[in-house]
Amino acid sequence: MIQSIEVTDWDGGATRQTTASDQPPKEARLSLVVYHDGGTLVVPLIRNGAIVVGRTDAADVIVAEDSLSRRHAQFVWSDEGVWIEDLGSTNGTFVGGRKISRALITPGDEITLGSVIASLHQIDPSSALQPVVTEDAFEQWMREAIERARANASPLALIMVRELGQRQGHLARWLPRLRNQLRGSEHIGIYGPGWVVVGSEATDYDAAERLAAAVVSPSGEDGPALGCAVAVAPHTGASFDELIGVVRELSDLADETQPVQSARTRTGQGPTEGPVIASPTMRALYETARRVAASHVPVLIYGETGAGKELVARAIHAQSSRADRPLLTINCGSVPSTLAESVLFGHERGAFTSADRRRVGAFEQASAGTVFLDEIGELPLSAQATLLRAIENQCIMRVGSTTEIRVDVRIIAATNQELERLCEEGAFRQDLLFRLNAVTLDVPPLRDRVEEIEPLAQHFLELARRASSARALSFSDAALAKLRRHHWPGNVRELRNAVERAVILASGPTIEPTDLPLHALPGMSGSSHATMRVQPVPSAKLKDRVRAYEAELIIDALKRYGWNQTEAARALNIPVRTLAHKIQLYGLKARFPKDG
Numbered sequence: 001m002i003q004s005i006e007v008t009d010w011d012g013g014a015t016r017q018t019t020a021s022d023q024p025p026k027e028a029r030l031s032l033v034v035y036h037d038g039g040t041l042v043v044p045l046i047r048n049g050a051i052v053v054g055r056t057d058a059a060d061v062i063v064a065e066d067s068l069s070r071r072h073a074q075f076v077w078s079d080e081g082v083w084i085e086d087l088g089s090t091n092g093t094f095v096g097g098r099k100i101s102r103a104l105i106t107p108g109d110e111i112t113l114g115s116v117i118a119s120l121h122q123i124d125p126s127s128a129l130q131p132v133v134t135e136d137a138f139e140q141w142m143r144e145a146i147e148r149a150r151a152n153a154s155p156l157a158l159i160m161v162r163e164l165g166q167r168q169g170h171l172a173r174w175l176p177r178l179r180n181q182l183r184g185s186e187h188i189g190i191y192g193p194g195w196v197v198v199g200s201e202a203t204d205y206d207a208a209e210r211l212a213a214a215v216v217s218p219s220g221e222d223g224p225a226l227g228c229a230v231a232v233a234p235h236t237g238a239s240f241d242e243l244i245g246v247v248r249e250l251s252d253l254a255d256e257t258q259p260v261q262s263a264r265t266r267t268g269q270g271p272t273e274g275p276v277i278a279s280p281t282m283r284a285l286y287e288t289a290r291r292v293a294a295s296h297v298p299v300l301i302y303g304e305t306g307a308g309k310e311l312v313a314r315a316i317h318a319q320s321s322r323a324d325r326p327l328l329t330i331n332c333g334s335v336p337s338t339l340a341e342s343v344l345f346g347h348e349r350g351a352f353t354s355a356d357r358r359r360v361g362a363f364e365q366a367s368a369g370t371v372f373l374d375e376i377g378e379l380p381l382s383a384q385a386t387l388l389r390a391i392e393n394q395c396i397m398r399v400g401s402t403t404e405i406r407v408d409v410r411i412i413a414a415t416n417q418e419l420e421r422l423c424e425e426g427a428f429r430q431d432l433l434f435r436l437n438a439v440t441l442d443v444p445p446l447r448d449r450v451e452e453i454e455p456l457a458q459h460f461l462e463l464a465r466r467a468s469s470a471r472a473l474s475f476s477d478a479a480l481a482k483l484r485r486h487h488w489p490g491n492v493r494e495l496r497n498a499v500e501r502a503v504i505l506a507s508g509p510t511i512e513p514t515d516l517p518l519h520a521l522p523g524m525s526g527s528s529h530a531t532m533r534v535q536p537v538p539s540a541k542l543k544d545r546v547r548a549y550e551a552e553l554i555i556d557a558l559k560r561y562g563w564n565q566t567e568a569a570r571a572l573n574i575p576v577r578t579l580a581h582k583i584q585l586y587g588l589k590a591r592f593p594k595d596g
Contacts (some may be wrong), residue, residue, distance in 0.1 A: 010436025139190025151359035157208035216259040227254025279449040303443030306493030325369030332438035333375035333575035340383035351400025377417040
């Protein structure tokens with residue numbers, strides 16, 4: 001792998017290594033930033049060294065995108081500057097929207113390789129640099145920082161920064177300006193083309209909003225107008241997913257008249273108009289949620305990943321008498337089993353080896369509010385027993401303590417699994433299920449509410465267009481037909497990502513089908529029908545047939561991603577822990593390659 005100079009993590013990208021000693025001292029550093037479906041790669045360039053981007057290990061930088069050729073394009077930093085050369089690719093190489101065979105590029109240029117976006121960035125070596133990390137590295141740091149904030153009962157700020165009025169980012173034009181406003185203790189990550197996120201520990205809303213105001217204010221230097229969105233844990237959310245969702249929504253609203261958008265001052269269900277509801281099923285669901293909000297009983301929400309379970313939970317909280325109190329989200333699938341009780345209920349100093357101070361858990365932080373337990377089926381059995389006692393007695397006990405603490409929280413749980421089946425398998429407590437499902441709501445997948453696809457797509461198009469100040473865009477009839485035919489394994493979340501990507505890729509005023517690179521799940525065609533062939537199970541019950549089909553989906557995903565369980569889980573839209581559990585449950589290890 002090429003050694004990172006300004007970036008500390010590679011997002012799992014496969015590259016060949018050269019040494020940083022080849023980099024001339026005191027010279028501006030150049031990095032190629034590649035944005036793709038799987039995340040972001042940041043590749044430092046070296047003097048007189050060639051870097052090839054492509055789809056297979058014949059390239060130096062490997063991006064597993066079908067639109068790329070095996071060896072797609074080559075980048076060379078010479079005395080003249082950085083040259084890009086197309087290596088006979090199938091889908092071509094474009095700079096600034098112009099197809100090229102060889103061209104000289106400068107920092108900020110927009111480069112398109114098939115459907116992959118890249119840009120060149122320059123960093124002044126004289127400035128004291130904080131590392132700019134990739135999406136995955138930043139997310140990992142934020143999750144750890146959230147745990148530290150919970151343990152210390154201190155705030156954690158997340159700030160999203162973007163250039164206003166640009167479809168693509170030119171980070172080199174304003175990243176030094178951002179760095180000049182930071183203290184040096186913050187973490188900086190790339191979120192997408194032209195989007196940067198900053199995490200700052202022990203930073204409350206007052207401090208975070210002052211920082212955002214300083215970032216967007218004119219610095220006396222020529223530079224673009226910037227917009228910032230601010231959210232602070234635990235006041236706005238208690239999980240990374242919740243915080244990033246809030247700042248992403250708020251960032252869409254930033255403009256030159258109001259460049260700083262803060263979650264502290266937002267009103268209603270969210271920074272935008274709330275959920276888009278266009279189907280009778282969803283109207284009935286939200287009407288039920290409205291009625292349920294008036295009570296205090298637990299609610300269990302079923303639905304596939306990305307279908308909108310958290311939106312329903314937020315709607316219940318926002319319309320309840322607890323609306324002015326915290327709504328804390330805990331993703332049970334991302335909490336290590338050994339720390340689950342500590343995350344929920346807190347711990348005392350010395351309770352276990354790494355417990356160097358007292359920690360306040362989610363139930364205490366959400367006092368008089370709501371705790372949303374996402375992916376409840378992933379909660380370890382030991383924590384399930386403690387959760388059951390907390391629900392029944394309205395009391396908790398920190399790990400390592402003998403004193404009960406009275407709590408008043410409402411529980412809303414969500415899952416994409418069949419909890420009844422998990423109960424049969426001994427992976428979930430039947431008595432806990434009885435307590436959680438006082439009211440059960442089912443969020444249908446997007447493919448079952450086709451009438452919402454177009455309104456949602458138009459809604460996301462307007463948000464994306466407004467965020468990037470792009471020209472007026474519209475969907476062609478063929479593009480809308482493609483959206484309606486797609487199976488949407490990732491549901492609403494996948495639809496939003498597809499629309500945002502289309503705004504970037506569209507070369508004209510109309511979004512065409514080619515601007516919508518929709519990727520089906522393994523075993524799914526581009527239509528809404530599964531095409532995987534599953535060997536029939538003689539005289540099998542429906543449950544056994546479903547399990548056989550699920551096992552084949554898992555094996556197919558593992559094969560497609562080289563038996564990498566993390567990538568396969570991401571493609572299947574399930575947590576890695578769930579995938580590992582199913583591999584063991586179905587005895588799939590026997591089908592792994594001998595050297596895997």
